Amino acid sequence: MTKVAAEYGVTSTALKKTCNRHKIPTPERGYWAKLGHDKPVRQVSLPMLTDTRLDQVHISGVTAQHLPEQVIKAGTEARERLMTASEPLAATGLTSSRVEEPPILGATQRAISKARPDAEGFINAQGRGIVSTKIAPTTVDRTHQLLARLFVLAETEGYRPKVSENGLELAADDVSIAFGIEERPCKTPHEPTAAELKRRDDNLRYGLSRAPWPKYDYSPSGRLSIVIHANSWSGLRRTWSDGKTQKVEAMLPEIIAGLVEHGALLRERRRATEESERKRLEAEARRKREEAFNSREKRRLGFVDAVHEQLLERSKLSAVLAHLDQPAIDGKNPAENILAWIRRRIQQIDALTSPEFLDLSARSAKLGFVEPPKDSDSEYAGGYYAYPSSPRLQFWSIDEEKELATPTGPLEWAIHAGLLPSSEGSPAKDETAEAAPPPQR
Template identity: 25%
Template structure:
């Protein structure tokens, strides 16, 4: 399961006890825990802190936990930490653990019968395809089309079909989905589609021409001989996703029939692994989106503050301009050299003061011809 670190709890722990005590709870060494705290932006006590505490000396106060601004992925782990009693135990996702436990119980052992009365539809189609199979480059019969992929010799055909039938029925009984994929049959486990294949490896050796071929060559006749010849190994393999999703093989000690439960567990391991990875990615994406939205909101507020400040500066400049105009007009009006003002001067004083009021942001609502947007027709 994907879990999120509790930063507040971890801060409380590392400031209440030495990291050597706290680290095993997280399955880490003391150095590993310090690195984790660094990634999570959690301050840790300075060197010598606990020696001062033991000696009764004054120490640094516990700092406050700041808002996390690092990579969102650092906040999560894919499973709960190992217990303090067993710090090296491997942690398994609970969903996978249930599958593995179920497959290990004796009463759930999958048994391949000697005879099949009613074939699974997918296997029935494969039986029909093997009546007139295609021959691969090894000379081995193989099913046609996009159904169940079976490539075995005639000697293993019956076994392969019975194993396939038993496996598919067991998977469906466990709640998994057997479906027709784009290219071949798939099994859907925990949302992941795994392609099934039954295969018989071949033994490769140098090609040995027949007596007839050698005689034809001795006569100077033309003939083509392949470089290799292939011999069926007699060992059956069952694979999911070409072996990446699990593979079982006949061995000297165990046949494929005895390992079907193991294959189910291997397939579940891969499927749950993809599921956990996707869950973690979804959480990281959501956290990254949250951090982005927080940053966008802060940027929006910052831009609004800048616009507000810019308007304030413009208003202050306009207020200063209006004051300068008024001061000049007052000085002009009170000039000792002018006892009487002409009509033109009086009009200038009136007009100038009106313009100062229009400029002054403290006198809103003043309308002037300068406010008009004049469009000259073409």
């Protein structure tokens, strides 16, 4: 029954009820255990069908096809283990014996004993280390025994009670599942009292037609149910209740198997979440690495553009120098001052674009032309303050003894290189103010 029910996405109890409605005999409890011990069993034949409406069987269960394979496998294996363990007990009648209640239920017992029934007659208990319960005072003892049996059977599958801030949960090594016990209310039509009828008549005089009393009254029914508070809308069963002929105690193996399924689904969802987070982090790392690479390439190109701009200027200056550097008739060149400046400017450009100065300028701007290790790419994701906006070429004053290079300005470098006189001496002829314009004819 368990194996066939899993194929249709229903519980063995639901399949049993379906078989009963369609007059299909099923093995009695303990059938397989007796058969395995060579004890006599009763095998009922399929009866003749007289009602043609029962000719076809429709099973509308929540399909488990969309569930992960690990969840289906965990539930099937748990059901096989639990049914094997419970069938000998069912055959010997040991399941009716009283179970010792574990000490961890003490907080739940105290909370239930102190609680007062509400208007509908239910006791509500919840809090730290307390099983969430909503029961009537008449079912308190049965609730304690049901919890004790549940804990004993759950321990066979590795689930033990665990205290949490919101209640008492069943937990394995890596998952924790909240649950509760509720008593199904009995719904009966409300009989209005004389005061309610008078209030209705008063309301009618003011144009209010709605009846001032509830449509139904709710009271304890004695029908207990176990509810698992996990994996909503997952397709897994979350509630097991007393039926007309079967109590929830007889469903404990199926409940524990459902608990195992919920635990497997929680693990699978956590694994999927961790995998999704891992992929997200990898994608984020790739994005940052690409952004850092693009930023480095942009700054490198900016540095190369600055060098190229200086080389273009040198080419322009060289062309002008070749044009002006012509021997005069009297041996004097009127553009000698211009030629001197062009030569000095070319020397500055040669120094500025020399390999030594370029290396110092690049290192000063923290500009590397070798790709850094992969792990260090995430340190820079682009920003206003990580690096200067654009690297620039600089002049340097190098102290060979101290092995120290200090950035300096063009004027200071030219003076240090001997291209210009120092400020202490008299200015050179080509450094004076503009010459007077030639006389007009």
